[in-house]
Structure formats: C-alpha cells, structure tokens
Amino acid sequence: MATSSHFPAATSCAPRLSGTTTINSALELGNSAIWSLSGGLLQISGGVAGNNRDITISGSGAVTINSIIATASGKINATGTGLLTLTGSNTYTDTTKISAGSVINIQNSNALGTTAGITDIDNGGALQLQGNISVGTEDLTLFGSGISNTGALRNISGNNSWAGKITLDNATAIHRINSDSGTLTLNGVITEAGKADNKDLTFGGAGNITVNGAIAASNGDMILSKEGTGLLVLNGVNTFRGSVTITDGILSVATIGNGGASGNLGRATNIASNLIFDGGTLRYTGATASSDRNFTINAGKTAVFDITTNNLTFSGVSSATSGGLTKMGAGTLTFGGANLHTGTTTVKAGTLKLTGSGNLASTNIIVGDAGSSGAILDATTKTGGMIIGNGKTLSGIGTINATTTIQGTISPGNSGPGVLTNVGNIDLQSGSIAEFQLNGATAGTLYDQLKVTGSATLSGALSISMGYTPAINTLYFVFVNDGTDALTGTFSNAAVNGSVYTLGGQQFKVSYFGNFEAGIPSFTGGNDFVLMAVPEPSVGLSLLGATVLLVRRRRTDLFRNDA
Template sequence: MKIRNFRRQRRHSKYLTVSRAAFGAGLFLAGAGGALAQCVTTGPVTTNSGCVTWSAGDFIITSTGVVDGTANPLPYALNASGSVGTLLNQGIIRGGSSEGVGIGAGTLVPAIINEGTIISPTALRNVGTVTSLTNASTGIIIGSDGYGVEADGRFAISGIGTVANNGTITASSSTQAAIAAVATVGTLTGIGTIVNNGSILATSTGGAGIGGAAGSTIGTVINAASGSITGVTAGILNNGTIGTISNHGLIAGTSTAGDAAYGIDANGGSIGLIDNGGTIRGAFAGVVAEAATTIQAIDNTGTIASAVTDLGVSTPSPYTGLLVRTGGSIGSVTNSGTITGLYNAIQIDASSAIGTIANSGLIAGDITSASTQDLMIAGGSGTAIGTLTGLSGGLAETDKGFIKLTGANLVFTSGNLLLNDDIGVNAGYAVINNGATLQINNPITVHGDYTQTGGGLAINAANATTYGYLDVSGSASVSNSAISLSGSSLAAGQTYSVVRAAGSAAYSGNTAFVSVNNGLLAQLSTVGGNLVATLAPDAQHHYWDGANTAADGTIAGGSGTWTATGTNWTSTDGTSNGKLDTADVRPVFGGTAGTVTVDNSLGAIKVSGMQFSTDGYRVTGSPINLTAAASAIEVDDNVNATIDSVLQGNGGLAKTGNGLLILNGANTYSGGTTVDAGTLEIGDADHAGASILGDVAVGSAGTLRGHGTIGGSVTNNGVVRPGGSIGTLTIAGNYTQSPSGTLFVDVSPTAASQLKVGGTATLGGTLNVLYGPGTYSAASYRIIDASSVSGQFSSVTSNAPAELAQSVQRLADGSTLTLSPAGTDNGGTDNGGGTGGGTVVVKPTNATIFGAMGSAAIREGQRVNETLLSRLGQACADAASAADCARPGRQAWAQIVSDTAHVRGNDDAPSYKDSHYGFLTGLDHQVGDWTLGIAGGYSHTDVSEDDASGKIDTVRVAGYGSRRLGPVDVAATVGAAYDFLQSRRSFAGLGSAKGDTDGQEITAGLQASLPLATGRFTITPRVGLRYQYFHADSFGENGSTSQNLHVGSQDINSLQPYAQLAVGLPFTTGAARPALVEARVGYAYETLDASRTVAAAASDGTRFTLPGVAPSRGMLTAGVGLTLPLGKAVDITASYDRLFDTGNVSAQAFQLQGRYTF
C-alpha cells in the first residue's frame, strides 16, 4: 500500500494510534516530559507479549508517539501476530531485549511504512510475511546489537516482498547486517526486492550492509544513484542466493584496519547478475567470489576497485578489484567501465574459474590466474577499444602492468584492445590471438610462445627507434593478420620490427599499411625471427583522379573510366599522373565521389585490395580480379561504397574499416570472405540476386547483412543482420553463431527479416530484435528457416515496450518470434504503450531532429531581418545631430557571417547545436526622401543532436527601405527564401534513415529608431517588430533501416517585438572620415509559436507527434562593433554579438562587412 493511499483511508479504517491522546501521559511517553509506558495490548495478554501486542487492524504511531520496551523484560517493543493491517510509524519504536518490531510466525503484514525511528538490538525481525517494507527519507532503522532488518527463517517460512529504503537502515553490532536474510535452520527465507535510495550500513567489525545467510534468497537488490550500502566487512555479504544486484550508487566494505573488507563478498551460494553502473569497492577487493560461489555474470559500466594503497595490515591482503578464489566461479565479465586493484585488477586462484572477459573499458592493474581454464579476453567492437594497463591507468611504458598465467593459455578472442601489459605464461602454454586487434604503443614482452591468426596489430610509433612491438621469448607465429603503423614521424626508409621472436618464427599471409594516408607504403618481410615493416614512398599512381589524365596538383576523384592503360591515377600529392601501378595494386578512391566505370577491353583489372575514403562512390562495369589471399577492401569511417562490378579471381576478400561496403554483383572470387570491421552488405534491397561464393567469417567488430545469397557457410562472432532493413539473407551452407555473436532481426507491424539457411543453424549468443515504429498486434514471424537447428540463443534483447510480450520458439527447422501485445483500451493512440484491443504502439526513437531544424531556420531568418533593420537604423559616424545624418546617394555592401547556437533540451527532446555560415549582399539607392535597397544571399546551417543531424541550404532575397520622419528613422523590410533541407538519423551499426525536402520562408520587419548626438557619443534607441513564416514540405525517409518515417510538414510563425540601445563613439584615424566603435544591448520576445512538435507516420500508417525542443521566448543580447574607413569610399565593419543563456538558448555571432559608397 502506498503511503498516500494509507493516509487517505485513515478515517475509514480501524487504527490503533499510539500517541499522547490514545494512552495518556501516565501510560505512554508521547512527547517530552511524559512517563514511560508499561505494557499496552490490543488483544489478549500473553506471557510472550511485548510492550504492544498487535493482533488486528492497522497500526499508527504518530510523530509524538513512542513505543518503548526497554523497561519491559519481554523481547519485543511491538509484536505482530494474527491477521493485521498496515504499520505506519512516524514516531519512535524502542525495543526491549531483542526486537523493536517482531512479526510472528504465520503473520501476514501487507505493509510496514517507517517515517520515524525504530531502534533495538534487532530493529525489525520477520518470521512471518511482510509484503513491503518502506523506509522513508525521514526514516531511521537501527539494530544496536543485531540486525537492522532481519528476515528470519529459523522458525518458519518467512518473506519480505519489497524493501524500499529512502532513509537510513543501520546495524551497529559486530558480525551483523543492516538487512539480513537468515535461514540457518528450518525452511527457506526470502526477500523479493530491496530498492535503496538512501543509506544501508553496518558500522561495527564483521558487519555487512546486506547479508544473505546460507539457504536464504533475495530476488533483486537495486541501489540507486543516491543510495549507499556499506558495511565494515562488506557492503553485501551473501551465503545464499541473490538473483540480481543492480548498483548505480555505492556498495562498499569500509574497513581500513586488519579486517577483510569487500564491496560484494559472494561467500557460498550464488548471484545471478551484478549490474554495476556505480562504484563497488572494498579495501581488500571490490567483488570476491569464493567458497564455491557462482556469479553467473558481471556487467560493469562503473567502477570495481580495491584499495589502491597498502593499508599496512598484518594479514596478507589480495588488494584486488575482482577476486575469484577457493572454488568460486564467474560465468562472464562485461566491462565498459573500470576494474582496478593495487596488487591485481583481476585474480583467479587454482581452484576457481572465470569466463570470457569482454573489455571495452579500462582494466588497470595486473591480471593473475592460476586456474587451469584458459583466460579469454575480448575487446571492444566498432570504434570502442578496451584498455589493459597498469594500476595508474596511464598508457606510458612506465605505466605497464603484467598478465600472468601459470596453468592455462591466455586467449585474445576478438575485438579491439590497447595492450599495455607484459605477459607471462608457463611452459606448455601460449598467448593466442584468435582475431583481436591489439594496439601496441610500447614494447610489450611476452614470456612464452605467441600465436596469432587473423585480427591485427596496430603499432604506434613515436619515431623510428621508439615504438610499440611484441618481444616474444619463445616462438612466434602470425598469419592472415593486418599490421598497421601510425605516428607523426613516419618516413620513407624506416624499418619497424613489430614482432621479435627469440625462438622459431612463422609469418604468412599478412598485410601492412600506414593507418593515416600520408604518402607512405608499408611492406612486410621476415628478418631472422622478426616480422619487419619497411616504409617506402607512396609516389605510385594509385589515387583515383576521375576524368583527369594529367596532373593538376590535386586528387580530384569523381566519375571516370577505369582501364588497364588509363592514366587517370595520380600520386599522393597529385603532381604526377599515370597508369595504376602494379607494385602495390590497392587503388584509393578519395576526393569527390562519383561513378567509376570499369572497362577491361584493354586488359584485365587486377587488385590486391581497395580503399574508399570518400562517401558515395559507386564502382560498376566489367569484373575486377582479386589477387591477394585476403584482398583488404577498406571503407573508412562514415563512408558508404557500392561495387556493382563482379569481383572474381582466386583471391579472398577482407572487409576492413568501419564504413559500409555493398556488393551488388554475382561475385565469383574463391578465396573466402572475412568481415573484420564495419559492415559488408551482400545485395541491397534492389539487388536480391547479389551473391558471393565460399565461407564468411564475421569478426567481433564486423556486421554481415544484405538481401542476397552466400554460397558457403557463415561463422558469426559479430553481427549478422538479414536484409539490413527488412529482407531475407540466404546462406547455402551452415550458420554457426558463437556466444559472442548476435543475430539482428528487423520487425515491422507487417513483416520481419529472415535468415534462410540451407544447412544447419547452430545458435548461441544474442538475438536482438529491432521493432520499427507502428502498431503491433498478436503475430508470429519466421525469423530463421533452416534444414535443422541446434542450440539456442542465450539472451534476447529488443526495443519493445513492456506491454509487448515476445517469445522465441526453436523448431526443428527454424525459429519463430511470437508477439503477444498486452495493450488495453485507453481510447486513443499511445506513443509507447497500448492503444486498445490487444495492440501496442512502438514509438520512433532518435526522431527529434526535425523540430530542431525548424528552430534553426527561424533563427537564421530572424538574424537576416535583424541585419537589414539594424543597418537602416545605424547612426552616421560623423553626424553632429540626427538632422545632419544625410543618406548617401548609393551604396553597395556585402557581409559574411558565422554563428553558433546551443539549445538545451526540454519537452522530451535532447539538447542540440546549430551552426550557420553564409553571406548577404545588397545595393542601396536614394529615391527622394527614401533609401531603398535590395539584398540577396546564401546560408548553410548544420544541426546536430545525439545521433541525428540536419543540413539546411538557403537562398534568399529581400527588399528594404527607410526614411526620416522628423528626428525618427522609420525602416521596413520584406523578403523570401527557399530552403533545401536534409536530415539523417543514425542508428549505431544499423544504418541511417535519411530524408530531404524543401522549405519556404517569408520575412518582414518594421522599425523606428532615433539617432541622437550627445557630446562625442551617438545614442540610438531602436524598437520594432520582426516576423518570419517557415514552411517545410512533408517527405518520406529512406535508408537501410526499419526506422524510416513519413514526416509531416512544418509551419512555424515567429513574431518578435524588440528594443535595442546602441552607443557609438566616433574617433579619428587620419582618414577622411572618422571611425566608429559601437556597443549595443537589446531584448526581443517571441510571441508566437514556441512548440516544435512535428507529425509523422510509420510504414503501417500509425501516426505520432514527435517532440522537439521549445526555444526560450525571451532573448537578451549584447554586442560590439568597429567600423574603419579605408579611403573615401570604402569602410569595413567587424562585429561580435552574443545571445545570453537566460533561457535554454545561447548563441554567438561574428560578422565582417564591407561597404562601398558611390
């Protein structure tokens, strides 16, 4: 029962209220000055009753009430037995010899709500059943010589459904826990969920914040960001069973003396998952699994740490972040945070085991294992890099750590790792790299043998003598690996011994390259037992120059024809053109993207790889021969490249780089395919007939997708995504998904992607389901169709709302995804839940960029209004009075501008930034008393927020005019603009939803200004109105993602009354006319549309209202400017203006203007 409901029902329930009014001053201590009560009962008095025996109804102790059992010989201050209601304590419960509150066997208490204080040797002991215990922010529960809260199963089944703590729960006795589940005799004790937003602490030696005894069960412990769970011995000490520990606050063992102290001590029993986004620390270890404990998984995005300085205790301490000993085991560790410890970041003893450590964060400190199970470490995927280094966390050579294994192999399985640890393995074992990319910044010593197949070594070189390498004391074998070199001092003629073996050496099938294209080639050789990379000038002609057959000093790129004899290939500096060189046939496509048409009529086209560094290239026409065993086709970050030509020959293909490569041909190369990084797509949605032969190996950083066919088998250690949006990927052979692999399936309300396997589908790892926006009802989708199926997915993740129940059924010949929406009729569309009739709506994500683009267009249009009106209201620098400020006959002017705005998020939309640059130019002419002019210009706007971006290109024209009415200048402007808008919503690893549309603008303004001369100063107050109307046409998104939307039109009106005061100071410079320095301050207020919501629809027609950031209405600005005359007819003005952060928008603008007077 919630507190608010409990209070609402107080007048209608039968409560026993313990207060001065209820019992009288002579019987009960209700406030200061009262006397202590003797025993008071609500039912029959028994010899075992406490100071209060509670046997019926609800029970309240008001803020002035006290239940005091200290003078009573019986154990309880308040004893609940029988059928009772809710206990609400706002006062004080002070226990007798044992418990403050005791819940007897067989007693059911729906809720205990503590807003006051409960203090006793054991504050609350439950041997019955309590549905929920809520300790409010004002609540204090103290066990002075026992437990704070004890679920005790020694006498009968006992359980507490939920413990919700927002205050303080304390145990101050030695060896006791603030919250304890105890079951030393008898049957099972259970606590369902502990939710902590406050403080749970045990303050004496041997105490733990939360303790689970042998045989006990605790379902879930949730420690929020504001929560802390601490104990002298351990934050959590578990000998029983805990389902999940989810920590976003602090869990700590606080002892710094001779006592062992652990953040979480799993000492027997089991823990399902430790999900840590906060801090878990203990002086001796952050997390320990010991005494045959099993921790199934640890997912760390926060910090797990021991003490980082020696505390000088007499007992040897492990000082380890993650400790596994005495038969303990941890199934898997996923770390994107920090694991660190003084002696060891991770330590496993001979009797214990740990599964794969997937590290995309920081492991700082030594790693030591005496286990007989191989230690497997995976790195980050995509651009994420996991770091292995010493205690300091630094990356210098002096910061190195050490990885030591005495009874097994060290295996780097996959992913990206920065290795700054030396390694030692005992004789008979080895360091094995099965496909990881190791970044080596410093010399790394391997004591033992080293074997690498696939993956890569990324060598960082400070100079030719100071660089990273592997120094192997035993034998070394490296094959089919990519060796990259990076550094600012690389030069032709340098040699780098990247692997050095004291024993036998075998190097084969490796490729080398310089990671930054700086005019160098890397070539590999074997010298003695060393693998040596030699740098040579990259003056060869292998940079695509498009239609250019003669050098012009640039790498043009663009469209052109690729022939065996064509001279449209240039050098790295663009100074020499010629045929594509054959020494290192790895053409590079950069410059401006275009269509490359392959023509083999003058000879076959042969390459050992390709690189695409510019987005948008398409290669089409005749076939291309792959000659290398692993012909690396590198597609750089944020680059998409398409090859329609058939790839053929005896070579293989290695997809590298983080970009997207699309193969749309019926390819016949026979050397197999690896997807080492980025995405390889076999057939886009328009080329379902695309195919490749042979087997495909997908690495941890790779993604395989497409609508075509793979002629062999697929092994997936990364991501396989049938279609790429919704479609079918066909595999003629077998499909094997490793525990680290993911099958990614797109689902819409009407269809789903499918993996079609001709052989056996062996499943493992993760199924990730991405639901596109729309309305879902009960349905089944065949997501795998195979001849036979073995294994199953270990986990299923999705973006489905809670109301959409999903299940996966493994069949003999496939797998089916079944949806069972649990929506209820709520009378209308819900952007994220039920819509009625057993349907559920999945709303779009990452879809707030459209409103941000509308705001950016309004800001730019109103800025142009301001520019024109401000110009017409400027005082003459040399005017003695306003009447003497004669207008020139004719002027031409031009202005360039750059400005940036930062907008903080609101209305369920994130913050964003928009940046503008452009020019505006105009011509003024005097017509009688009027100054009339026309202006035109162009601006470009970039809008960026999270994973979405937008671009606006605008051309505009405006007319303006002013005249003097007495001392007052009256000015007006009217204009129009045309916008070209592009948007891109990116979904990591999934592609992008792209859109483009047009927009129109109408602008107008009216202003009155009064230039005044006051001594040496000119003062110009201005008031006016600025108006803008912006319309963006509706459009449909496209791209390889199921998230595409139809976005409705936008119509935004802006009307801003404003006032400004400008103060100018003319001064002489020796020119014919004075210069002018000006300071100004202004305020404008938006009176019309502040909402930036945009209507949109999913592919099934479901309509949504997309949120957008509402900009602040008030705008306070200030600026300065300087005008300098250059001769009689020309002057230059530079200015800076700032929009202050008085709401959620801040901005700054720089302008440079030139003016010529005829």
C-alpha cells in the first residue's frame, strides 16, 4: 500500500523505502547518502543540500527529484534499475555517474548541475533527455549503447540539445545515440578517448538527430552507422577516418569530398568498403560538387540517393553485388564510372546522368514510376550511348536523353500502362523485345506507348499483353516517332506492313506508317507503328456468311417481286 511520509532535515540519510514516499521539506545531508528504493516512487520536492556529500540512488524503485540539488563537490551516482528523474535547476558541481542498468531522465537544462562537472555513462546505462531543454557545455563520456541497445544518450521527446563534448571510451562496444521522437541537436565535438583503437558510433531511432559539431578521431578510426527510420544531419567538418554505413532512415550531408578529405562524411579513403548502403537514404543538400568515392550496396539492399537541388558527381562506382539503386530528389546525380551492382536502378525524380565510361549495363532500369514527376535518365555524353544489355529491361514513365540501344527488353509503363520517352535515336536490335500492355484505347493511361524523338530502327520482337477485349478497328499507337526522323526495319513477328498478326491472343492489322500526331490519328500518313484490332477469322467468316445470306435473300425477294 502506498504511503506518504514527510522527513525533516537530517544529518545523514540512508533510508530503504518502498511504496510512494513524498518528501516536501529540505534534505540536508551530513554524510554521503544512499537511497535504496525497492519499489514504488520517491518524490523529493523540498530541495537537497548535499554539503559536499555524494548521493547514490539504488534499488528498483523510481526516484523523482523536482527541487534543486545543491552541493559544492558531491557526486550523483545512479546504480539502481529504477528510473531517476531530475527536473530541477541543480547547482551541484561534481560528476554524475550512471552505472550499468541505470537510467537518469533529465527535464531541465541544468538538471545535471553546473558545467564544471562531467557525466559518465557506463556500458548498459542511459541518459534520457526530454522537455525541450538545452544542456550547456558539460562533458559527456559514453561507454556503450544504453539499455537493450536503445541509446546511451537518448532523446525521449521534444527538441533537446547538448552543447558539450562527447567522448567515446570503449574499444569493444558500440556507442549509440538515439532519438525516439523530436530532434536531438549535438553542438559539441564528438571524439574518442586518447587510445590507438577503433570506436563504433551508431545513431538510431525514429526521431531526428542533428550533429553540428565535428566528429573527430585522432588516435584510431571511428566507424559511423546510421540506423532507425529518423533523419540524421551531419553538419560538421568531420575528420574521422572509418567507414560510414547507412542501414535505415536518411543521412543528410551538404559536403561529400574526395576520399581522404575532411567533410560531412569524414576523411576515409575512397575504397568501396568505406561507404556502405545496407538500406536507407543518402541525402545531399549542398552545392554542385564531385567526389571520387566508391561505394558498396549490400546484397539484396537498395541504395537511395536523394539529391535535393544541385548536381552531385561520383567518379567512383558501386561494387559488384545484387543490390539496387534509386535516385530521388529534383537534383542531378552523375556517375562517371561503370557501376557494377546488378539490382534494379530506379529514377524516381530528377536526373540520373551517365558520362564518359559511366554505365549501368548490369542492371534493370526504371525511369519514372507511380507518383514520379519528370524523372530523367541522361546519357547524352556517355561513350557509346545507353545500352540495355541482353536479359535486362528498361521501363518506366520518364524520359531517356540518349542514343539508346536495346539488346534486352524495353517496356513502357510500370505495373500499369504509361508513356516512356526517348529523346535521341533508338535501336531495337535483333533478339530484343518491345513490350506493350493494352488495357483500353487511351495512350499512356490505358495502353503503353514508346515515344521517340530521333531515328528508330526495329529488328526485335513485339510482345503484346491484353487486359481487355478491344472493339473492332480500335487503333493503338504503341511506337510513336517524331514527324521527321525515319522509322526503319520491322518487328520480327509483325514484319509485313498491312498484314494481320495474332499478338497477345488478339488479331491486329499492323502499319508502320501510322500518324499519331494528326488532328485525327490515322492508320496511314506518318511514321508511327500502329496496331488495329480486327475480328478473329471465325468472326470474320461468320460476318461474311451473314452478308452472303442477306444478299441471297434480297435477290430472292427481287425475283418474287418480278413474278
């Protein structure tokens, strides 16, 4: 049963408490105090005068100190498994120590006393921030990842900041900083203790974290990881030399220098293992820039590059894995090397540009998908143009600016019909396939269309997928050339102009001289490839038989009238 007790000033304090205990009067400690709470809640609202004594909170019960802790040199030690909450503007000047299994929650900018003291968090301990507070230049030392890997420094809610230096001091553990919600802003330097060993630093959680101070490592490498669905913004001129791994969420930077140069991503060399995508997004918000960094996309994962406005050029390449790549953002991402990833490459927004020897020969490519706007694949300055290799597919609803060679498959649209545009010459080579889906009579919304501005050469096969039964004489302009450039060659399985072929289970008459651009699109008079739905042979014969029978009946009637 909970009780409420009032304790007067004391010369020493070592109570063992349970239930709910409220102390409204001032506590004056004559000796070092150990408060052991086996359960329930201890609330202290009347102030604590430490008299240069240490205060240790142990046990499994929760302790909330709403008033001021004032002591010149005494320490605050959290050693229990219960939550210690500090909401007062404390003035103690010594160390705050959080042991393994212990948690301190602070809800006041000065809850940890003056900045003359430091805060140490053992491996398995945690410091929680909430209440929109701004902690001053107090030094913080982390030895681990918190309780159950939830963060040694953890933003619970609200927009909170820490201005002091953060030191990583465990060579065998991961140092984790988490934000559950809201934004945690770190303005001080993050560094490792002066030892020649590597340190692991992970940022995680569903909330946001902004690091304005530099992340530095002078005695060993620092390995940085971004986990959780939240946003991590790195603004400092970072000098750490270890790898960067993006697992989830968004890592946002404004500078990506060459390998070895300091910047938001540190100064690691340009080897592919120093920038690893295990999922997640790399967002670039800076000015037009270039980097020689190579990168790795882990097998089965997708690297997302979100280039918000300007142009970011990678002269480096992706490593040879089954991972995929997605381009987002209104800006331009340029590759100057031959990327080796084999997963799908998708341009959702903005421009993905290939220059020089830049290549995506080992991957399926989608230019624009559902919800995309203005997605462009640009290979106008790429040596040899854009090549879609055997067994690979180019699809989507965006635009390709390139001389394009199709050795594999070209398939406008995505899961449904759409228009794919190629600005430049296109060559559908022997063995290639052009796929079109017909679900109705409207180009782009109900049936697929490939638009070409440039000459077009056809040698491959035509593949039609029917999603409905068309009306007789319906026209489908599936391959539309501009009004001036030549359309040469034919599809191998629809080779003779004006002939009828069965495609996708439907009879079509084909024309290589259709005119989609006319005021009224027509089967002849231009240089577009068009399909016209015609009756099945049995239907045609039935109609012919009905016509003959009708003529015979009319003739019989005439003879009868003559008689």
